[in-house]
Amino acid sequence: AYAAQRGNALLFSLLRATEPYLDEYADGCATLRDHLLDRFASVKIAPATGRHYALVATKPDTNHVAGKEGGGILQDFRFKDDG
Numbered sequence: 228a229y230a231a232q233r234g235n236a237l238l239f240s241l242l243r244a245t246e247p248y249l250d251e252y253a254d255g256c257a258t259l260r261d262h263l264l265d266r267f268a269s270v271k272i273a274p275a276t277g278r279h280y281a282l283v284a285t286k287p288d289t290n291h292v293a294g295k296e297g298g299g300i301l302q303d304f305r306f307k308d309d310g
Contacts, residue, residue, distance in 0.1 A: 264299035273304040280305055 233239050242249065263270050268287035275281045287298070 260301065264301055267299050269300050269302070271302045271304065 232242055260270070263282075263284050266287075267284035269285040271283045271285075273281050273283075284299075
């Protein structure tokens with residue numbers, strides 16, 4: 228959806244005026260997600276409102292090794308299976 232907004236010059240200028248740090252936010256999401264998965268056993272993302280979401284991370288048990296690749300499980304409930 229963000230790519231479509233960037234394609235419309237008027238919408239993009241309005242969005243840029245109200246959300247000047249949106250690029251930094253969008254670019255950092257993958258890094259934040261990877262960071263959480265390295266440190267938590269389970270990360271769940273669910274819609275809270277039309278524009279917001281809730282993220283719940285569950286602490287690992289004693290067998291979880293922090294920083295181990297693929298350490299956590301991500302469940303993203305924000306979108307339907309058909310897109």
